[in-house]
Structure formats: C-alpha cells, structure tokens
Amino acid sequence: xxxxxxxxxxxxxxxxxxxxxxxxxxxxxxxxxxxxxxxxxxxxxxxxxxxxxxxxxxxxxxxxxxxxxxxxxxxxxxxxxxxxxxxxxxxxxxxxxxxxxxxxxxxxxxxxxxxxxxxxxxxxxxxxxxxxxxxxxxxxxxxxxxxxxxxxxxxxxxxxxxxxxxxxxxxxxxxxxxxxxxxxxxxxxxxxxxxxxxxxxxxxxxxxxxxxxxxxxxxxxxxxxxxxxxxxxxxxxxxxxxxxxxxxxxxxxxxxxx
Numbered sequence: 707x708x709x710x711x712x713x714x715x716x717x718x719x720x721x722x723x724x725x726x727x728x729x730x731x732x733x734x735x736x737x738x739x740x741x742x743x744x745x746x747x748x749x750x751x752x753x754x755x756x757x758x759x760x761x762x763x764x765x766x767x768x769x770x771x772x773x774x775x776x777x778x779x780x781x782x783x784x785x786x787x788x789x790x791x792x793x794x795x796x797x798x799x800x801x802x803x804x805x806x807x808x809x810x811x812x813x814x815x816x817x818x819x820x821x822x823x824x825x826x827x828x829x830x831x832x833x834x835x836x837x838x839x840x841x842x843x844x845x846x847x848x849x850x851x852x853x854x855x856x857x858x859x860x861x862x863x864x865x866x867x868x869x870x871x872x873x874x875x876x877x878x879x880x881x882x883x884x885x886x887x888x889x890x891x892x893x894x895x896x897x898x899x900x901x902x903x904x905x906x907x908x909x910x911x912x913x914x915x916x917x918x919x920x921x922x923x924x925x926x927x928x929x930x931x932x933x934x935x936x937x938x939x940x941x942x943x944x945x946x947x948x949x950x951x952x953x954x955x956x957x958x959x960x961x962x963x964x
Contacts, residue, residue, distance in 0.1 A: 736908035739802065743910055747802035754807060761808040764800075765822050771797040772829040779833070782840030784923060791913075791920035791928075794833060798913040801826065826909070830854055834932055837925065846929045853936035860943035892942065907935055 735744060754764070771793055778790035804822060808814045831851050838847015892900050905911070912935075916928045 736905050736910045738908075738910040738914050742914070743799045743802055746799050747806060750800065751803045751806040751810070754803060755810055759807060761804040761811075761813055762818050762821055764807060765804040765818070765825055768797060768800045768803075769825050769829070771800070772832045776832045776836040779836040779840045782842070784925075787837070787840065787925045788917075788920045790837070791917040791925075794829070795913055795917050797829065798910055827854075827858060830909075834929060838929060841926055841929070843926065843929060846933060850929055850933045850936060853933065853940050857936055857940040857943050860940065860947055863947060 775790040775793035775797070778786040778793070781787075801822070804818070805814075808818055831854065834850040834854065835847045838844050838850070841847075892903075912932070915931075919925060919927050919931075
C-alpha cells in the first residue's frame with residue numbers, strides 16, 4: 707500500500723510539473739518550437755524542475771554544444787557537417803529549457819535574458835564561421851558573421867524606438883524586432899505577409915532547415931540562405947532606425963517651434 711501511495715504521489719507531482727511546463731510556451735515561438743522543440747523541452751524541463759538548477763546555470767552549461775558542433779563543422783566532410791547540424795538542433799531544443807525553468811520558478815530577469823541572447827548570438831557566429839571554414843568558404847562565413855553582428859547591433863539600437871506595429875502582431879515578435887517591423891515599411895506588404903515572413907525565418911525554423919540541407923548534402927546553401935536573410939534584415943533594421951530617428955527629430959523640431 708505504501709509503495710502504491712508513493713507511486714501515485716510521484717505521478718501526481720510529475721503531472722503538476724507537466725502542467726506547469728505546459729504554460730511555458732512563448733507567444734514568440736515559431737512553428738518548429740511550438741510543435742517540435744517545445745514539446746521535447748517541456749519534458750526535459752519537467753525533470754530539471756526536480757533539481758535546484760538555476761536557469762542561468764542551464765544556459766551556460768549547454769553552451770558547450772555549439773563548441774562541439776563547431777569542431778565537427780571545421781572537419782568539413784558530409785558526416786561531420788550532419789553531426790554538427792544535428793548538435794545545433796539539440797542545442798535549439800535545450801535552449802528553451804532555461805526560459806521554462808525561469809518562468810516555472812518565477813526567476814525571470816533581464817540578466818538571464820541578456821545571457822541567453824548573448825549565448826545564442828555567439829552560437830550563431832560559431833555556426834557560420836566554422837561551417838564556412840569547413841566548406842572552404844571562409845570569406846562567406848566571415849561576411850555572414852559580420853552581417854549577423856551588424857544587424858544585432860542595429861536591432862539593439864532601435865529597440866527603444868516606438869513600436870508602431872499593430873498590437874495583433876506584437877506578441878509574435880521579440881521586443882528588439884518590433885521597432886524594425888513598425889518603421890521599416892514592411893507593413894506596407896500586409897500584416898499577414900509580415901507574420902508569415904517572420905514565422906518562416908525564425909531561428910528555430912532556420913536551424914531545422916539547415917539540418918535538412920546538411921542531410922541532403924547542400925550545406926553550402928546554409929551559408930547562402932543565412933547571408934541573404936541577414937543582409938535583408940540588416941537593410942530593414944538600418945532603414946527602420948533612420949526613419950525612426952528622423953521622425954523623432956521632426957517631433958523635437960516641432961516642439962521647439964511651438
């Protein structure tokens with residue numbers, strides 16, 4: 707009887723943990739995160755919540771995965787590139803656990819958010835630089851890394867700008883993207899188009915597509931696509947920042963006249 711009660715209690719505790727992690731999805735989740743990554747990460751998080759693991763500790767601990775993947779990428783052969791891309795897919799899944807732990811334990815913080823962002827940024831740079839090295843396309847990898855860096859700098863610079871995107875779209879974007887969407891002119895193409903554009907170019911979608919390209923022996927297209935998306939994003943971010951700054955300067959000018 708005691709064993710049965712103990713088992714039932716354990717199952718109830720696990721059920722409560724799973725209910726907690728069911729609430730851990732984010733409105734910014736893309737299709738891959740929502741239907742593939744998140745269901746797996748929730749299961750992992752339900753186990754991690756049984757231990758005194760801090761979200762930031764988890765964030766730092768999984769950073770070893772991009773480093774390992776990079777070693778495989780540098781080797782440059784088909785099998786190594788597939789393994790490297792698969793490790794990055796695992797990293798993409800596990801990367802959701804820190805936020806889930808933070809929300810479940812009420813440990814969300816700006817520091818944790820910045821740490822997660824920094825680790826993701828470094829992982830992206832390692833991906834393109836080492837893959838470019840392995841494919842003997844070092845210059846393309848460096849260009850891609852520079853575009854990613856420049857775009858992130860502009861996104862951070864424009865984060866404080868007023869977001870003018872419709873509220874219906876706000877939840878789908880991270881804060882640093884809202885100003886860019888609102889001021890770049892993207893919305894002239896239609897809200898639905900913008901929503902789909904972001905869904906299809908989110909990081910979770912990209913990492914999975916890159917794995918599929920690696921499996922198909924088309925690893926060079928990973929760099930081609932990343933350079934294209936990063937380049938377009940950079941142009942839109944720069945345009946948004948210029949327009950927002952001009953609009954703000956015009957407002958200040960009018961206030962000065964009045």
